[in-house]
Amino acid sequence: MSLRIALLGALAANGPLSGYDLAKNFDGSLSYVWPARHSQIYPELAKLAADGLATVREDGGRGRKVYEIAEDGRAALAKWLTGTEPSRGIRSEASLRMFLLPLLDPAQAVPLLRREAERYAEQVRELEQVRDHHRPPTAPGRNGWYALDLGIRQLAAIRDWAAATADHIAELTSSGPG
Amino acid sequence: MSLRIALLGALAANGPLSGYDLAKNFDGSLSYVWPARHSQIYPELAKLAADGLATVREDGGRGRKVYEIAEDGRAALAKWLTGTEPSRGIRSEASLRMFLLPLLDPAQAVPLLRREAERYAEQVRELEQVRDHHRPPTAPGRNGWYALDLGIRQLAAIRDWAAATADHIAELTSSGPG
DNA sequence: CAGAACATGTAACCGGTTACATGATTTT
DNA sequence: AAAATCATGTAACCGGTTACATGTTCTG
Structure with a gap:
């Protein structure tokens, strides 16, 4: 669940992004609390799009795909932030x-x-x-x-x-x- | 690797303990940085004993097994603390x-x-x-x-x-x- | 044209969680 | 005698990591 939220958060904060951009550093700061590899990010972005929480658009000839958060995505993010209790556990x-x-x-x-x-x-x-x-x-x-x-x-x-x-x-x- | 270290640390700090004791709260503080369930702890303790890093002793009729850290275990713990770089990543x-x-x-x-x-x-x-x-x-x-x-x-x-x-x-x- | 960087994906494996399963003692 | 607690274990599943695999565009 949390990876999904982290991706939605990155998309909401930093506008449309590709999986490659996200994998690079997760916005340079998000990775400090929720690291993720590209092998996990690409499939999750695909699911996000399949579930209607983000929209994809092919961008340039290199196979680059840019994801933008959708209204449903913003709603899901807001619901998680306002309506759920986060697990307090950490692992460091x-x-x-x-x-x-x-x-x-x-x-x-x-x-x-x-x-x-x-x-x-x-x-x-x-x-x-x-x-x-x-x-x-x-x-x-x-x-x-x-x-x-x-x-x-x-x-x-x-x-x-x-x-x-x-x-x-x-x-x-x-x-x-x- | 880290669970192994956490268990050795708990045994070193709090004397001989059973898996049940460890599972309960991991010494009440260790769980804040490295939580673990009994389903993970029991097999790991068995491995610890098999590898000679801890010793087991049956204790009472309820099947309780008490583990004590061995010299090799102390050495392994010290080596990890002094000789390795911890991953700086956290997930919270x-x-x-x-x-x-x-x-x-x-x-x-x-x-x-x-x-x-x-x-x-x-x-x-x-x-x-x-x-x-x-x-x-x-x-x-x-x-x-x-x-x-x-x-x-x-x-x-x-x-x-x-x-x-x-x-x-x-x-x-x-x-x-x- | 070679090498670096861009860009996306899949597969095998591993650590961790949830749920299942069992039995012994103590307490009420 | 039933219920609670002590006590240990196994199995299925899932999230995450490592490694494998592939193709494109830019730079020197």
Whole structure:
């Protein structure tokens, strides 16, 4: 279900798009919460068209097909956003690692946590540049600025946790068993 | 691979456990980043034992089997934590919804964002109580406090984003097209 | 004209979910 | 003795990944 919604969302936000465009980066931000490969995207777009939620049009000689969201598609998207409870579960290998890092002995855990903190800090800096380059929207509607902002905040949370946890463990071990 | 690691992590952190125990809540916190059902856990534990990463012992007459992490298991866990790059991808239906909510017209989006902000605020308050009840560890090693702290920070980030975005959209529409 | 990038699809496999199935102990 | 809970497992299905397969247009 969710892939379908993600595609409708991308089409609603970024106008008519081909499967190739969508596969490339899913609008550059959607892939952060719902990644998908072209092998999954192409069949799903075909289904979307078959179900009348999007319209297809051949575009140029290279076999390119451009999909545009239909009225039924917008309705389905709005219904999902307003009328259903999303599953709160997530599955994140990176977070799993964070959860488990404190199990290592402090001499290993602290530098790894600091390295992770720095990695996330760097990613946050990069994305902040992109975000601030685009500037917040001055009119409501279709744009990825909010999505990017959310991504940055989540990464910053992990960064802060990793730094704080490294400090905490380091402090414990310097005073504790010494 | 990750389920295997998650199970080893749970066994390392919380001592010997049965599949039933693990399935119940995955230590109460691990399930937040890597949920799993008993139908997946039981076979994986059997494999873990077959591969020598954990040891089994029958425990009581109800067919209960208790698994304990073996030395090889600890080594495998440590190797994964220190020697591999985790995939950075996540898949979150809740975040997907957040990403897409600003696509709705402001009259719908703003109250939904505020409702989500309140939902996350409540969850943060609940988990903060749990966390602060347990208090931060005073000795390094096996405990779920850090994991819980990470979960709270991530939820708080979403909460803050939802509130800020609601405010921002509301402000735009009150001054913008009026 | 060769190689890169564009563009779409299919098939095999794997991890995960839902549902099915069974039996032992404890509680009421 | 019935119901609830403990406890483990299997099977069918589905969503997603990897790999395979094919053809077109642009660039150097």
